Amino acid sequence: xxxxxxxxxxxxxVTLRRLMHHRLFLLGLGLVSIVAIAALLAPWIAxxxxxxxxxxxxxxxxxxxFIFGTDNFGRSLxxxxxxxxxxxxxxxxxxxxxxxxxxxxxxxxxxYFRRLDNILMRFNDALMAFPAVLLAxxxxxxxxPSVNDVIIALGIVYTPRxxxxxxxxxxxxxxxxxxxxxxxxxxxxxxxxxxxxxxNAMAPLIVQLSFLFAYAVLTEATLSFLGxxxxxPTPTWGNIMAEGRQYMIDAPWIIAIPGVAxxxxxxxxxxxxxxxxxxxxxxxRIQS
Amino acid sequence: xxxxxxxxxxxKHYPVETGGMFRRTTTPLRAVxxxxxxxxxxxxxxxxxxxxxxxxxLGRLLIRLLPATAGNIRxxxxxxxxxxxxxxxxxxxxxQIVFQDPYGALNPRMTVEDIVMEPLxxxxxxxxxxxxxxxxxxxxxxxxxxxALERFPHEFSGGQRQRIGIARALILRPRFVVCDEPVSALxxxxxxxxxxxxxxxxxxLGLTYLFIAHDLGVVKHISTRVAVMYLGxxxxxxxxxxxxxxxxxxxxxxxxxxxxxxxxSQRARGRAERQRLEGDIPSALNPxxxxxxxxxxxxxxxxxxEQEPATREPAAGHLVACHLA
Numbered sequence: 001x002x003x004x005x006x007x008x009x010x011x012x013x014v015t016l017r018r019l020m021h022h023r024l025f026l027l028g029l030g031l032v033s034i035v036a037i038a039a040l041l042a043p044w045i046a047x048x049x050x051x052x053x054x055x056x057x058x059x060x061x062x063x064x065x066f067i068f069g070t071d072n073f074g075r076s077l078x079x080x081x082x083x084x085x086x087x088x089x090x091x092x093x094x095x096x097x098x099x100x101x102x103x104x105x106x107x108x109x110x111x112y113f114r115r116l117d118n119i120l121m122r123f124n125d126a127l128m129a130f131p132a133v134l135l136a137x138x139x140x141x142x143x144x145p146s147v148n149d150v151i152i153a154l155g156i157v158y159t160p161r162x163x164x165x166x167x168x169x170x171x172x173x174x175x176x177x178x179x180x181x182x183x184x185x186x187x188x189x190x191x192x193x194x195x196x197x198x199x200n201a202m203a204p205l206i207v208q209l210s211f212l213f214a215y216a217v218l219t220e221a222t223l224s225f226l227g228x229x230x231x232x233p234t235p236t237w238g239n240i241m242a243e244g245r246q247y248m249i250d251a252p253w254i255i256a257i258p259g260v261a262x263x264x265x266x267x268x269x270x271x272x273x274x275x276x277x278x279x280x281x282x283x284x285r286i287q288s
Numbered sequence: 289x290x291x292x293x294x295x296x297x298x299x300k301h302y303p304v305e306t307g308g309m310f311r312r313t314t315t316p317l318r319a320v321x322x323x324x325x326x327x328x329x330x331x332x333x334x335x336x337x338x339x340x341x342x343x344x345x346l347g348r349l350l351i352r353l354l355p356a357t358a359g360n361i362r363x364x365x366x367x368x369x370x371x372x373x374x375x376x377x378x379x380x381x382x383x384q385i386v387f388q389d390p391y392g393a394l395n396p397r398m399t400v401e402d403i404v405m406e407p408l409x410x411x412x413x414x415x416x417x418x419x420x421x422x423x424x425x426x427x428x429x430x431x432x433x434x435x436a437l438e439r440f441p442h443e444f445s446g447g448q449r450q451r452i453g454i455a456r457a458l459i460l461r462p463r464f465v466v467c468d469e470p471v472s473a474l475x476x477x478x479x480x481x482x483x484x485x486x487x488x489x490x491x492x493l494g495l496t497y498l499f500i501a502h503d504l505g506v507v508k509h510i511s512t513r514v515a516v517m518y519l520g521x522x523x524x525x526x527x528x529x530x531x532x533x534x535x536x537x538x539x540x541x542x543x544x545x546x547x548x549x550x551x552x553s554q555r556a557r558g559r560a561e562r563q564r565l566e567g568d569i570p571s572a573l574n575p576x577x578x579x580x581x582x583x584x585x586x587x588x589x590x591x592x593x594e595q596e597p598a599t600r601e602p603a604a605g606h607l608v609a610c611h612l613a
Contacts, residue, residue, distance in 0.1 A: 185407035186380040
């Protein structure tokens, strides 16, 4: 028998145990997992080409043949929504990745090297002054309407927000006494950032990135819906809803089903983010 | 006795923006103002003063944790004021610091072994069996069990964390250690253990301490000499016995009077001759003219408001900056 004190109480294990007891986090994780698994398994669970036209099956409501029904061109909505999930998840992850890398780099540079702070943050403020959707439209207008361009646009829109959060953590952490102790021991800037500052700045960053995933998915759908995202017939949820909008009265399932999928994804990500925030960064709970 | 570390005319000014939105001016906050101080090899110099008087800043200036605005610092005979890069790193090996807050001083995401080993790695050691042996040896010297190695700081009490902080400071075998209020945040029962540990380690490893504290009680126990600081200036330095028996600066007398007595019978006797400190420490942004202590001094004279007192040496080794002493 192992004595309880033999279990390694690393901060990571403690966090994991608390998350596993947070019910809303688990619900969020479940919802996001459903969407993520559907996205990963798309070629197997939705083998019908999402762009395959079949005019004789158009406007079929959900039934035994077509689980989610068909749209105005007779395309299987099941296929289109599942492949849309794949795109949403891909775009969301790519934007989160860009943000994690660029936001951390810019935020850490601004917070740690105070001389860079003014230059980087004024530029940041300028980008943050635009409404997110408007700025994304402007960037896609310049770059073009492909999936990759949407990812770059959303990366540019959200990176300043991430950078600001990382910067504020770094400013607090660089004054901590363990950082001073590392300076006194002769540690260089790179070691201090990598070993002492960034690992301790991760908690608010992870919380931010989970919410950012939701924003990215939502904004991508908005861009598609407005016709400035990935071009039709690319099966994004926004595109499906934009086309379904015209037939909302007669074939409401075309717009409702991708809408519900979007809602489940965003709700799941928000619950996930709330849970992470409660566990990783309890002080933030008071503000909301 | 040889001088190990010596500060001459050292100042630390922080620019502070004052005034409204449109008429900004910067006023220097004189945290440490033209201070000269030396610490002799093997001694413990106690540095006392109220919160905000600049004692921690002075300690950090001495070991180059903060850049000085003016003055110079010599360590073991070499001027280290403007060192940088590798030469500074080499000097840092010999000068370490123990912090006040045992909770903020240890990285919560590192194990005790990583925390104590890091200074070795910075100075070129590899994380091999030899480094591990040095870390275990240091942990046993500070009185921590070997099973502490794999644990994280949050699993320890305040006193144990302070031991970890001491192990980290001593792993490089420094000659000079700044103890920045190392026991102020601890329970009284634990304070004595840590002070005794610091004394034992000093004897074992031949250390020199600058021991910073905000009251004279702890300092009386551990110090060889004591320096008293007020609002960025050193007002009195003397050998411990001389300072407690014959304090010359009115501020030192006030500090001694504010140490609680240990027995009720001493209370009545002490009360008559006590000069308690009244009021708060003035702002270092706008320090009083002349002698900085004149706003609170019970013996204030007209000259104190006009002229800053020079540091004099009324008895051998006893320095005081007061017109009346």
